[in-house]
Amino acid sequence: MMDDQTHHLIAAIHNKPQQIVVAVAGAGSQAVADLLAVAGASRTVLEAIIPYSEAAFDNFLRYKPQKYVAEDTAVALAGRALFRARCLAPHTPVLGLACTATIRTDYHKRGHHHAHIAVWQPSTLIVSNLHLEKGARSRQEEERLISNLMLNSLAQATSLPDRLPLSITQNDNLTTEEISFIHYSQQLSNQELAYFGIATNGRILTTPPAGILSGSFNPLHQGHIQLAQAASDYLGSPVAFECTAVNADKPPLSSETLLNRMAQFAGRWPIYASSAPTFLEKARLYPGIPFVVGYDTAVRILQPRFYENSPPGLHAALREIQAHGNNFLVAGRQGADGAFHQMDDLHIPPPFTTLFQPLPANLFRMD
Template structure:
């Protein structure tokens, strides 16, 4: 390791963020260098080298269209960020998802270009880098050194550092980078300049048409009850289900942009997610016309209760009619109540004329009694023990 690399890594170790790192095809030298400088535990949460296709697919949650591609690198970084955020639990440091997918010199000739796709995803932004290396200009160690240097530079930038390693690019090499900004739309949402925005699993920001099916909530935290419900709804509807983090709620203060961005980290690399300013479902209907809303029993009960419409039966019916006329409907999952019983849609007295607005998810198809409140309480109790 040269002095410049050692100095950069020391600065990375002294910076606040902590990272989960995943690399395939190249990048092992970057990991070795990070571990070779004292203080690595202040930077690395964990590292994964998913070389085999089965390991790679399991990490991503499915096989990518192409293993060495810009989109795949971003998906890997998203999965790494979600993992880093999960490992953080109740601590306050900022997470980084760092990833590399590459194809470089090996023991057999390769038809395609030698290249690496590196990405660093933080709550505020995703920075994706592509490096093409001239074939025959370097041996395996030389190409590995170039890719690892790029990885360390990406980590340094994500950590807020100005220092960079000088990469000796040749005439036949080329490097590019692209930034996906999440902080800007989050700020616009908080100021009321936009009403919603979305983030695709690969980091692309969506300001255009909304999803066809939506599972909305605070997701504090996201858990398997949410993801299994979304998967069940997708199977029943035959269309993708996007999550929506409610930035503005009826009974709670609006989420600050930093809090909202932190919640959105949980979906990175795996699930499409939107953030919206609509606190009620009739307002969500205006944001997502024609969408199916996936809800639980308790939410469905509130949707048809006049109490949530200023104790006005007429206002409740007008809201239901507006949602129906806009093409929205509700897919309702059963849920365990405070009384310990499991309650389903059939128990609700749907107002006359609106039965077609609600469809039940049978308990035999889906049941998960996890509670975000209970999960948060368990995390706090665990933190107090430490």
């Protein structure tokens, strides 16, 4: 039977605006049962997923993790849960809650008993790692402790002050870390930061990626993902996405809007944000890396009207981009005329032909 303290905390969670998708494997199912047992669960829980077998786990993540019970895997689960929540409730504050664990069972386990819990929402990521003293508790006691920690993580993510007691002993080890994405987006907005990135494991990136595919990603669609994958395969190194907070022709994005767009990539792809609206400015931020662009973007890059209608201005910009060691990897596309246009159709000034290279059509073609 649920105690009053747990009931009170869950009722408070149900009164918060956030809606959630929960994914648990190995332990944490009691937290799901508790959330559903308190009236008002339909205001909070969009979906609960238990990918218990390896096949189900891999299917939910869309890849096979190096370790099933690990911090990065819990974060990836939370990222996928957030993505799922955004699909189910696109106009509502959402978060992904995940747990992956290995606990006491009906045979002797050689490894440790531990759990990793993550809550991913556009503004923050909360990660808890719990290592339990082996043999000190029953399976039910380990499950209860882990589920309480999940509920506490959910309370922290929704800014509730109350917490459930955790029966942690000196032989257990619990660590919790909160990563504030909004802190970095505000620094970017205040021009205290030139750029930042969020890795697939939720960690903040402050060094350039191996390649960049820039866009507004409003919304992210399958063509973006397929282009990034094709470019990564061609280059032999992973391409990251970049969302520009400042656009030359539009008002700057608010921190909330920027983080919501970046949240589309949670746990799936690295995503950067910068205040560099032009490729010349991007070359200054990310020297030496390729920029992945579509044919239409490549056409605009080569138009003097974007350089104060000055061909010398265009040449000066391309010359500086070249000096920074950057280049453009151009993906072809079918035009309104029905023809497939690719790099050979571009009017590239002779000094800069090596600045552009084609992404082979057999790797990517979006008609």
